[in-house]
Every structure is written in C-alpha cells, then in structure tokens.
Amino acid sequence: MTPVDPTLDIERAQLRAAPVVIGMDEVGRGALAGPVVVGVSAVRAEEIEIGFPEGLRDSKLLTERRREALAPLADAWVWASATGWASADEIDQFGIGPSLAAAGVRALASLWEQGVPVDAATIVLDGTHDWLTPGCSAPLHVVTQPKADRDCASVAAASVIAKVARDRHMVELVETHPKWAPYGWERNKGYGSAQHREAIAELGACPEHRASWLHKILAGASR
Structure with a gap:
C-alpha cells in the first residue's frame, strides 16, 4: 500500500x-x-x-x-x-x-x-x-x-x-542511567515491547515509568 x-x-x-x-x-x-x-x-x-x-x-x-x-x-x-x-x-x-x-x-x-x-x-x-x-x-x-x-x-x-x-x-x-538499559528504551522508546514488559516484571518500575499503568504487569510478576 x-x-x-x-x-x-x-x-x-x-x-x-x-x-x-x-x-x-x-x-x-x-x-x-x-x-x-x-x-x-x-x-x-x-x-x-x-x-x-x-x-x-x-x-x-x-x-x-x-x-x-x-x-x-x-x-x-x-x-x-x-x-x-x-x-x-x-x-x-x-x-x-x-x-x-x-x-x-x-x-x-x-x-x-x-x-x-x-x-x-x-x-x-x-x-x-x-x-x-x-x-x-x-x-x-x-x-x-x-x-x-x-x-x-x-x-x-x-x-x-x-x-x-x-x-x-x-x-x-x-545513556544517563545505564541501570535502566534492560528496559530497552533505545529500541522501544518506552512502549510496551516484550523486552520492556519482561524487564518491568523482573526489575520493577523506575521513576520514569507511569506506575499507575503497570498494575497488571507487576501483579503478574508477583504470582
């Protein structure tokens, strides 16, 4: 198209x-x-x-x-x-x-x-x-x-x-916060890619996350 x-x-x-x-x-x-x-x-x-x-x-x-x-x-x-x-x-x-x-x-x-x-x-x-x-x-x-x-x-x-x-x-x-590298923002730009969601589930949220949007991801990680 x-x-x-x-x-x-x-x-x-x-x-x-x-x-x-x-x-x-x-x-x-x-x-x-x-x-x-x-x-x-x-x-x-x-x-x-x-x-x-x-x-x-x-x-x-x-x-x-x-x-x-x-x-x-x-x-x-x-x-x-x-x-x-x-x-x-x-x-x-x-x-x-x-x-x-x-x-x-x-x-x-x-x-x-x-x-x-x-x-x-x-x-x-x-x-x-x-x-x-x-x-x-x-x-x-x-x-x-x-x-x-x-x-x-x-x-x-x-x-x-x-x-x-x-x-x-x-x-x-x-680049400024290398510890956030596992979230993959240089590729997904903060959107919910598989890598990003998996990193949130494993590492939790950081201050740049919209914490109120992560309840399902974090709840799934705690099960």
Whole structure:
C-alpha cells in the first residue's frame, strides 16, 4: 500500500479566516515510560507558497532514519515550531487527558514566546477528540481533523518534530542511567515491547515509568 502524501488543502482553507494555522500532534500517549510530548508547527501563507519538504509524512509512516533527516527540514520550513512535555509523574497524578492538555498548552506558550499570535490562530488537532481545550485558560479556535497527521502537512511536521525529540530523550535516559538499559528504551522508546514488559516484571518500575499503568504487569510478576 502506497503511503499517502499530506497536502496543504486544510491549511489553505483555514487561512481564509485566520492569519496562521498551527498543526498539533502528540507522541507517547500509549507508552509505559517517559513523557508525553505535543508538537506544534505554525504556518502562514508564506510557508504555504513555499511548499513543504519532499517526503514529509506522518511520523508513524517513516523510518527512524527518515524522521531524523526530515525533522530539521520540517523545522526550517514552518514559521515556528515547539514541543510541550508532560512527565510520567504528571500522567500518574492527573491522568493522560489532562497531561496531554498541559503539554499542548506548554507547546503553544513556546510559540507565543516566539511571536506567533496563538490567540488568533486556527489550531488543527489530529483526531476526533479535542483534548486541548479543557487545559486552556482562554478559548482558542481548535479544529479536530481525523488523520490530520497523515493528511495535513503542518500536522505531519509537528508529528515528526515531536517524535524525534521524544525518541532522542528516551535514548538519552538510558545513556544517563545505564541501570535502566534492560528496559530497552533505545529500541522501544518506552512502549510496551516484550523486552520492556519482561524487564518491568523482573526489575520493577523506575521513576520514569507511569506506575499507575503497570498494575497488571507487576501483579503478574508477583504470582
């Protein structure tokens, strides 16, 4: 099956009523360890006219090598980009939904600091559920779009930028804490691979784990 290339059709449509469109996507929602990261990329008419980098796609449709190569190109193409983070501890305390919203707000705050008029923008959010608005102190114009990470170039750019940032972070955690090497984060990036689950069952959780997500694994190990 041939991968679907994104377009700028939705961005063009939204720019008729807003000066800037912000593509937003999250990575790490389903991981057992590490943060959840929200990527944002802002585009204006100028970026639409230039066109996005060749080969840009949803991060899930790219190899790790291609993502690494495309991330700086995507960052150079957009007007501004940022990532917002919420830790494993926050996810345990507040749940994944509020943590996603917090990470999204942090990413938007970074865009604001770069001069992007977030309050006047249209935010294109991948999926059908608006998880961002509950975390906002002021109303923003959020448009949900199923498969936006596949179909919208600004969201695909956000997805690649966020994925590369989070993957690098998970590798750095293992390099900084060699005792966590058995979890295999340099390969599974904190997701629930067989190696990761087996290591949790054998060694228990570390501070980067979402402890509230591990009850079944730890319960099975104690039998």
